[in-house]
Structures are given as structure tokens and as C-alpha cells.
Amino acid sequence: MKTIAASEAKQGFAALIDAAAREPIAIQRQKRDVAVVxxxxxxxxxxxxxxxxxxxxxxxxxxxxxxxxxxxAILAGLLADDA
Incomplete structure (x- = not known):
């Protein structure tokens, strides 16, 4: 799975959507995975x-x-006992 920075995803949103049609793309913010497109x-x-x-x-x-x-019937009785 390809990974890109959130800032790159924001700047190239159209390209991100095109790439996601081929494979899931992980989005990172501060080197942490935060989303998948x-x-x-x-x-x-x-x-x-x-x-x-x-x-x-x-x-x-x-x-x-x-x-x-x-x-x-047994399940109904068990549920009634919990009420």
C-alpha cells in the first residue's frame, strides 16, 4: 500500500482519488497513519x-x-432475569 503525507494528499487531491482507484492509499500526519483512501x-x-x-x-x-x-424460550427467560 502506498503511503503519502497529509499535506501531499491535500495539495494533490485529484491525483489521490485517481491513485485510490488502483489501490488503497494510507495518509500520514506527523509520520503516523491516520486514514486510508x-x-x-x-x-x-x-x-x-x-x-x-x-x-x-x-x-x-x-x-x-x-x-x-x-x-x-430459555434465552427469553435468561433475558427476563437480567431485566
């Missing part, structure tokens, strides 16, 4: 990936709950 396609791909991974996690937790004999 990426294409909309890459952002949407990462968002879909996160949603898919979260769904797989929920499915695994749900399967373990079923194996342990936990159902909706």
Missing part, C-alpha cells in the same frame, strides 16, 4: 466481507446453542 468498489467488498464473517460467527454460535439444548 480507497475505491468505492474496495470499500463495498470489505463491507460485504465483514457482514459475511459476522453471519458465519452467528451461525456457529447458534449451532453451539442448539447442541447445548438452548432454545428461544
Amino acid at each position: 480507497m475505491s468505492m468498489q474496495e470499500y463495498e467488498r470489505l463491507t460485504r466481507l465483514n457482514k459475511s464473517e459476522f453471519q458465519r460467527f452467528c451461525d456457529r454460535v447458534g449451532a453451539r446453542a442448539v447442541e447445548a439444548g438452548i432454545d428461544e
Whole structure:
């Protein structure tokens, strides 16, 4: 991933957008990474990936709950006890 200074990003914003269409660009301020500029396609791909991974996690937790004999009624009772 290419890295540029924040001042360079500000001065060459159009070029930054063009470069981000090809690969994510890290922006640094005082030698610290503070932001990343990426294409909309890459952002949407990462968002879909996160949603898919979260769904797989929920499915695994749900399967373990079923194996342990936990159902909706038990969960509702547990939640009511916490209220």
C-alpha cells in the first residue's frame, strides 16, 4: 500500500482519488497513519466481507446453542432475569 503525507494528499487531491482507484492509499500526519483512501468498489467488498464473517460467527454460535439444548424460550427467560 502506498503511503503519502497529509499535506501531499491535500495539495494533490485529484491525483489521490485517481491513485485510490488502483489501490488503497494510507495518509500520514506527523509520520503516523491516520486514514486510508480507497475505491468505492474496495470499500463495498470489505463491507460485504465483514457482514459475511459476522453471519458465519452467528451461525456457529447458534449451532453451539442448539447442541447445548438452548432454545428461544430459555434465552427469553435468561433475558427476563437480567431485566
